[in-house]
Amino acid sequence: MFKALQSKTNGIFNYSDYKKPVYKIVYCIILFFLFVAALTAITPPLWLFISSFKEASELTSVPYRLFPKVFDIGKIVSVWKMLNFGKYFLNSIIVVLGAVVCSIVFNGLLAYSFAILKPRGYKFFYGLVLLSYMIPAFSSIVPLFLSIVDLKLQNTFIPLWLMFGANAFYLMMMKNYFESLPKSIFEAAAMDKCGAFKTFFLIVLPLSKPIIGVVAIFTMTAAWSDFLLPYLVLQDDNMMTVIVKIYNLKDTMGSMQGFGPDKLLMVLTISIIPQILIFLIFQKRITASAYAGAVKE
Amino acid sequence: MENSLPSKIIDRTSSSYKIKKFLRKNLGGWLIMLPGLALFTFFVWKPLFQNIILSFSHTMGMKAVGFAGFENYKSVFQDVFFIDALVNTFKYLFWSIIIGFFIPIILGILLSEVVHFRGFFRLGIYFPSIVSGMAVAIMWSYLFDPNPGAVLNQLLARLGFKYSGFLSNPKLTIPLIILTMTWRGAGATALIYLSSLQNISNSQYEAARIDGANWFNRLRFVTFPHLMPTIKLLFILQVISVFQVFYEPMVMTGGGPNGASVSLLLLSYNYYQQMELSKSAAVAVILSLIIIVLTVIYLRLSNPNKREAKNV
Numbered sequence: 366m367f368k369a370l371q372s373k374t375n376g377i378f379n380y381s382d383y384k385k386p387v388y389k390i391v392y393c394i395i396l397f398f399l400f401v402a403a404l405t406a407i408t409p410p411l412w413l414f415i416s417s418f419k420e421a422s423e424l425t426s427v428p429y430r431l432f433p434k435v436f437d438i439g440k441i442v443s444v445w446k447m448l449n450f451g452k453y454f455l456n457s458i459i460v461v462l463g464a465v466v467c468s469i470v471f472n473g474l475l476a477y478s479f480a481i482l483k484p485r486g487y488k489f490f491y492g493l494v495l496l497s498y499m500i501p502a503f504s505s506i507v508p509l510f511l512s513i514v515d516l517k518l519q520n521t522f523i524p525l526w527l528m529f530g531a532n533a534f535y536l537m538m539m540k541n542y543f544e545s546l547p548k549s550i551f552e553a554a555a556m557d558k559c560g561a562f563k564t565f566f567l568i569v570l571p572l573s574k575p576i577i578g579v580v581a582i583f584t585m586t587a588a589w590s591d592f593l594l595p596y597l598v599l600q601d602d603n604m605m606t607v608i609v610k611i612y613n614l615k616d617t618m619g620s621m622q623g624f625g626p627d628k629l630l631m632v633l634t635i636s637i638i639p640q641i642l643i644f645l646i647f648q649k650r651i652t653a654s655a656y657a658g659a660v661k662e
Numbered sequence: 663m664e665n666s667l668p669s670k671i672i673d674r675t676s677s678s679y680k681i682k683k684f685l686r687k688n689l690g691g692w693l694i695m696l697p698g699l700a701l702f703t704f705f706v707w708k709p710l711f712q713n714i715i716l717s718f719s720h721t722m723g724m725k726a727v728g729f730a731g732f733e734n735y736k737s738v739f740q741d742v743f744f745i746d747a748l749v750n751t752f753k754y755l756f757w758s759i760i761i762g763f764f765i766p767i768i769l770g771i772l773l774s775e776v777v778h779f780r781g782f783f784r785l786g787i788y789f790p791s792i793v794s795g796m797a798v799a800i801m802w803s804y805l806f807d808p809n810p811g812a813v814l815n816q817l818l819a820r821l822g823f824k825y826s827g828f829l830s831n832p833k834l835t836i837p838l839i840i841l842t843m844t845w846r847g848a849g850a851t852a853l854i855y856l857s858s859l860q861n862i863s864n865s866q867y868e869a870a871r872i873d874g875a876n877w878f879n880r881l882r883f884v885t886f887p888h889l890m891p892t893i894k895l896l897f898i899l900q901v902i903s904v905f906q907v908f909y910e911p912m913v914m915t916g917g918g919p920n921g922a923s924v925s926l927l928l929l930s931y932n933y934y935q936q937m938e939l940s941k942s943a944a945v946a947v948i949l950s951l952i953i954i955v956l957t958v959i960y961l962r963l964s965n966p967n968k969r970e971a972k973n974v
Contacts, residue, residue, distance in 0.1 A: 369777045375864040376775050377880050381871075395772050399779075402769055403786030406849060410793065412813065413801050424804075425811035475698030484691025485684075490699055497706045499957055501906045503927050504946035505709035507934050508716060511724055512708070531701035561690035590794030592909065608796045612913070615800055630804065633797050644792045648785055 367392075410637060417634040421625035444631045447623075448614075450607075454639075456522075456599075457589060457606040463526035464588035465581050469570075471530030472580070476539035477565050481551055498533045503593065510597045520601040529588060535580045542576040543569065578650055589640065607636050716943035724939065734944040744945065746921040747929040750836065751905060751952075754925065757837045758904045762844040767893065769848060770855025771885065784856075787849040795846065799913035802842040803829065806914070829915050832922035839910045839923060851896060858892045859885070894964050898957060905953050 370383040370392065382388040412431075416424060418440055419433040445451070478484060479491050513524045529535075550572070554564040570577065589608070596609050605613065611632055618624060717734055719726035738744050773783060790798065805814055806828035815825045829835050862884065870880045908927040911917050917924035917932070924932075926949045933942035 373777055375862075375867065377771075377867070377877055377885060378775060379867070382877065392775075395775055396778065399769075399772050399776055399783045399787075402772075403783055405845070406787050406790050409801060409805060409845070410789075412805070416804075416813075425807065425809040427811045427816070429811065429813060429816035471698045471701050474694050475702075478691045478694040478698075482691035482694060484688040484695065487691065487695065490695065490702075493707065494702065497702070497710075499902070499954055500710060500950050501902075501927070501946075501953060502706075503906055503908060504930070504950050505706075505713040507709075507939060507942055507946075508712035509705060509709040512704070512712075514724075527701055528705050530698065531705040536698075561694050565694065586792060586794075590796065592794075592796050608794055611800065612796060615913070626804065629800070633801060636797055637793055640792050640794070644789070 413630060413637070414634050417627065417630035419627050419630075421627040424626060424630075440631060441635065444628050445635065447628075448610075448632070450610075450632070450635065452603065453605055453607045453610045456604060457608070460522050460525050460591075460595070460606055461585055461588045463522060464529040465584045467526045467528075467530040468532060468535055468584040469577055469580055471527075472532055472536040473539050473570065473573075473577075474565060476536050476543055477569055478561075479536075480540045480543035481569075482561060494533050494536060506593060506597070510594070513598060519598055520604050521598075522604075524598055525588070525591070525595055528594060529584055535583065538580060539573070539576055542573055546572060582647060582650060585643070586640075611636060713943045713946055716940055717947045719940055721939045723937070726940070730940065734940045735948070738941050738944045738948070741941075743921055743924060743929055743932075747924045747926045747945075750922070750924060751907075751926050753836050754840065754904050754907055755901060757840040758843070758900060761837065761840050762848065762904075763897065763900060765844060766848045766851035766896075767855055767889070769852035770859060770889075771881075773852060773856045774859040784853065788853055789849065790846045791850040793846070795909050796913065798842060798846050799910050802838075802845075803914040806838060829923075830919050832919050835915055835919065835923040839907070839914060840904075842914070843904075843907070843910060851900075854896065855889065855892060858889055862888050898960050901956060901960070902953055905949065905956075 371380050373380050418436055423433055479487055518524050554568055592608050595606050599605050599609055716726055718730055720728045720730045808827045808830050810825045829838055866884050870884050906927055907925045911923045911925050911928050915923045917928050926945055930942045930945040
């Protein structure tokens, strides 16, 4: 086990430290702490998964049993059917897809003009964008909701899509990336009389796949998890996203026949499964994008 | 053919030519800015502006009618819940620094030192960040079930402790809410520290070794100075996000027990639900002001050199 340490050249401890037995113990302590951390991170969702197969009465039993008496996979299907959950999943997917497109196109266009075109007066708007970094997004949600009502956009996905097109954080990430692209590309595009929109869609976007991937993943997670604005805007049950529906279920659980806490836990499990799948499929990209979050400095 | 040439020669000093040139240079850029700026206006700037107006207005239903001066602010300050929320906000901040600030730094350093199971540790520790905040809050409110037969109380009993009321104990509410927030966020933050640590060049550690620095001094004089800008930035981002705590108290406690965990945003939302829009707006404005003032003070304190350089 300690063989791998013999080739460790960087970091606070290197191979020369690990020749001494004391530091081998230190290394074991490092490993131990990381195992504890990883277990702490993974255990609660595992508990949720196991507990969601229990009966309501089994959730609080003395003595406590970790596992349900019967492990009935059919419970997933029965809860799904009871709530007609596919509908909410579809809504969430539609919201997420639209949000990703808006996020890339609108933040991208603005970032492109801030980074490359720099038309007269752009600095003023750039300053305004930076300012909105500091102010809590939630704080002005009431007037926003009222203007959405004025435009009769309640119970539509349009405001939820477009909202992701005005995000200072994504914009800054894309601006930084565009600035790193070689200038000659844009000069060549200008020589060919390629219009600004055309240049953006045909040249800038295809060259920016890495940052688009990062922004897309961030937007996907954020749009799937978003709650407050969707909760205010989507009041029709047929339009609700998964997260809005879950909150609704939690709120009205007491008055619903045949829907107890065990079923709510099952709904939570169901809602987390697609996130885990996306995580497992894109794990390399997602952890890489967590790094990219640091680029914003 | 040659006769037609003079008409094509353009007077480069004429104002119409200058305007044309100016437009050609900027029009494309303006057009491209337009959609993004429209969205920022609708979703960010206009609501912000309206919110400030609203906080100085009387309201009828959902509409602002007439100027109210500082009346809304006065009545907010006289509300017991507002004082609670204000005090709680600083309690949230205190616990979030105690619990949530150091763990990611330590995790980041440990992750950069480990050779075995790297992938497993990174993915495992990052995993909670992908679960939606709402799902996390509901899940933890079940884990913190005060019923003696619930999972954590049974665990406490086996370890020889007394049953706990968890979130229903006013002294524990805020630390436990911060604990769930840390559980969800620490991994992502740790990975940011890790990415910064990976940029330390090996020669710095080597130089420290040659100077006879032991591991503690290497940590103190190489690792920490390198990490400091990231630590400073993430600290202020954490302060800003803790001031905006909302989902967790809303879902886990509803602000209770007896206002012990109500936050400023939750209070603002409660006013909105009671149709007191102008009070809701006033609380939001106060919160924004607190955040801006703290950020500016913090930036001033953390970059004193810049100002001195300007003065010289």
